[in-house]
Amino acid sequence: MKPGKVTLVSAGPGDLDLLTFRAAKAIAAADVLLIDDLVNSEIVSLAPRARAIRVGKRGGCRSTPQAFITRLMRRYAQQGRHVVRVKGGEALLFGRAGEEMSELRRAGVEVEVINGISSGFAAAAGLGVSLTHRDHCPGVIFVTAHLRDGTSPDWPALARTGMTLAIYMGASRLADIAAALSGVLPVQTPAAIVEWAGTTRERRVVATLDDIARLAGAAGIVSPAVILVGGAIGEASCDADVLQDAHELSRRA
Structure with a gap:
């Protein structure tokens, strides 16, 4: 089975025209999209063949547990899927990317990061x-x-x-x-x-x-x-x- 991977995509602050070309290409190539709460919901239109799962996380609101999100990424990647974790703003700034990358690397999952506009x-x-x-x-x-x-x-x-x-x-x-x-x-x-x-x-x-x-x-x-x-x-x-x-x-x- 072809090994899967996880791409952490920075979706920018909201409007789709603030996505980078590289981010748009990664989203289009995804098998699974895990979408944060603050990401523009229209982003799913860029990935017509992907399974989209909303994993909202916002301060003061009911949120998807971080451990569950990480398990989803690991599970789908180990099944040979290309998982794109779509984060609002810049993935490496206040987006828990460090925790996710550490867990995935320990599980032997390849991780890529695509930067964006905070x-x-x-x-x-x-x-x-x-x-x-x-x-x-x-x-x-x-x-x-x-x-x-x-x-x-x-x-x-x-x-x-x-x-x-x-x-x-x-x-x-x-x-x-x-x-x-x-x-x-x-x-x-x-x-x-x-x-x-x-x-x-x-x-x-x-x-x-x-x-x-x-x-x-x-x-x-x-x-x-x-x-x-x-x-x-x-x-x-x-x-x-x-x-x-x-x-x-x-x-x-």
């Missing part, structure tokens, strides 16, 4: 900012808002780096994050939150650390969303209607 970059593109603008910062830090044990990162230490912060999975903790960062950074430090970045559902609020949580709450911004903090975010060139919406929210709040 929602942090899509959020920056929507705002019209460079995350590493040389006038404002020496780099960017991608960080999750909650660690594996449920605790938070060391926000003051991150604030002291002078880097742009791209914070994932933090919409529900925005007020606490902003307060912690404000212990080090000026309260007028530019900040933004972008919901459904890189999709037709994208919404943005641009503000400062002292009012980002209030304005995001007034706008009804919820997960999935990316929070961006730092001087570089002050370069945002939002559309006129977005700026007007932010002004109106500020007035009401």
Whole structure:
């Protein structure tokens, strides 16, 4: 029997036109698709001969257990199938790819990774900012808002780096994050939150650390969303209607 393999495909932030050619080719060649919850459901149209299985995983929601997903990948690959694990955004960024690769390699299963566009970059593109603008910062830090044990990162230490912060999975903790960062950074430090970045559902609020949580709450911004903090975010060139919406929210709040 021909040995199977697993390909971890980065599906990008949502819209299918943000897939790479390599990702689209891998999906078309799949025997089995395991699709994450945040992946565009239309992606199955690119794999007409594959069996599609949805294995949703979202914070705060009922999710498919990680161990079950890994067993599915291993089982189908050992049956000689080409398994494509389709992950939202960039597979190697907050997607548990490390755990999956380790388990599959221990089982003797070949693993390939195809990179893609993370929602942090899509959020920056929507705002019209460079995350590493040389006038404002020496780099960017991608960080999750909650660690594996449920605790938070060391926000003051991150604030002291002078880097742009791209914070994932933090919409529900925005007020606490902003307060912690404000212990080090000026309260007028530019900040933004972008919901459904890189999709037709994208919404943005641009503000400062002292009012980002209030304005995001007034706008009804919820997960999935990316929070961006730092001087570089002050370069945002939002559309006129977005700026007007932010002004109106500020007035009401």
